[in-house]
Amino acid sequence: MNGVNQTVVNLVPDPKGDIKLLQITDTHLFADAGKDLLGIKTVASYDAIIKHAAKYAGQCAAVLCTGDLSQDHSAQSYVDFSDRIKTLEMPCYWLPGNHDMQEIMLPSLLAEGLAQTKQIISEHWQIILLDSQVSGVPYGHLSESQLSFLEKKLQEYPEKHTLIAVHHHVLPVGAAWLDQHILKNNDQFIALISKFDNVKAVLSGHVHQSFDTVKNKVRYITSPSTCVQFKPQSDDFAVDDKPPGYRYLVLTKSGKIETQVERLKPGEFTTDENATGY
Template sequence: MPSPKGTESDAVCIVQLTDSHLYADPDADLLGLDTSDSLGAVVDLVLEEVSRVDLVLATGDIAQDGSERAYRRFIAAVEPLPAPCYWIPGNHDDATLMARIGADTGFSKDWIDAGNWRIVMLDSSIPGAVAGHLSVSQLELLELALDGAGERFVMVCLHHHPVPIGCDWMDPLGLLNVDDLLPRLRADRRVKVVLWGHIHQELDQQLDGLRLLATPSTCVQFARHSSDFATDTRPPGYRSLTLLPDGGIETRVSRLQSGLFLPDPGAVGY
């Protein structure tokens, strides 16, 4: 069982990629933006900026069309990153197909132990729906992960946002059974951070000592504080996190150069 003490070398360095929305067709685009090219550019940016990567976490909407070719293309796209990658499904994904491919490739795990941390990977997707929900089996998985974490600190990952983000159209499309998740996490002092995707924008909040983090998409960005669906001109990006051995968290969002990979300004939904 790890001690909560440690050296800087015991830190866990993570890159989060989210909402890549790949298609089977490499020439397909989302709202006029080439999602394959933008993911490749973000991976190149990670390789340029991040000197150490221990884990890559892909937090849903890997594919836009839920196709096996799209998932295989994602696996190929992240192969240059010098660390294992683990994924969870989002509302556009085929969770059953992802689990099958993930079992063969090692991309699917219920949790990952690294350094003084346990990283729990929850599936919040509902087949055929945009909003999210944690099933009884996923809540039981969370309990198993917490019960066996020992003295480790805990980060919980899911696709859907568990708190309001100030977007009228997006807020109803988050996690529907928040009351089954947040009170449990807030009651456990080992749980330090919740990490998600889905909202295609950056968020960093605190809730009773619990860090709440969301990350830009590797493709289209959504406008913050919008009443109706609206895209943003901010470029695609990723999040890097350093999970420190004492339970601290260092994190930042990095984006591609402004003006790159802009969606169709007339887009009204996807």
């Protein structure tokens, strides 16, 4: 696993020059494995996702975990997250979501050997991991220091294709109740990255659904949660009956991204259809 305090790491591409990745997001773990979120026991569904994703072990260079790792802010939930992700036997790079408590998250994950990496460098790509958390609220915002960091890293490697990972979604997904919890200064973010033609995609979690669109030649991708799914195109809170999932990505040498969503079998985990919020 990645060592402590490695804010910048290097990844070696495969023989074709590509980087293969997994995205695992919004695990919402509890210290108590018997607790559920809207009817789904999140530790059990995370376990099932890890077992499903094991087929990619040996193929992928790393796994990106894009926030909301814990639901109850417990140190144990982060230890459990770490224990399971390590079984994939690939480096794990993570960032915080709105449900994470960083004063517990950071020392807990560091103690498990999962450093807070902020930049990943490869031969043809760089990946920049941002912190969009605003303490105590569900929406996101990138601070001036985060935006300055992003601009500096984009200037540092203008020749490399760039993937930006951030918890909150940048573009509306068409669900009114979710879109009020978007990255609030998305216009500022988009204006910044528009100055660089090497930004290929922005990868997010947060919305518990798959979304994939292009704006100004940049691809914006979100992915399903390992537990509860939210219903697309719903103005009011609504859960979806799709199974828990994760995402597989190939960052090709040419700068294109090939990706697919992987899901568990239908019926293995069922959300409470009468849930009105969480």
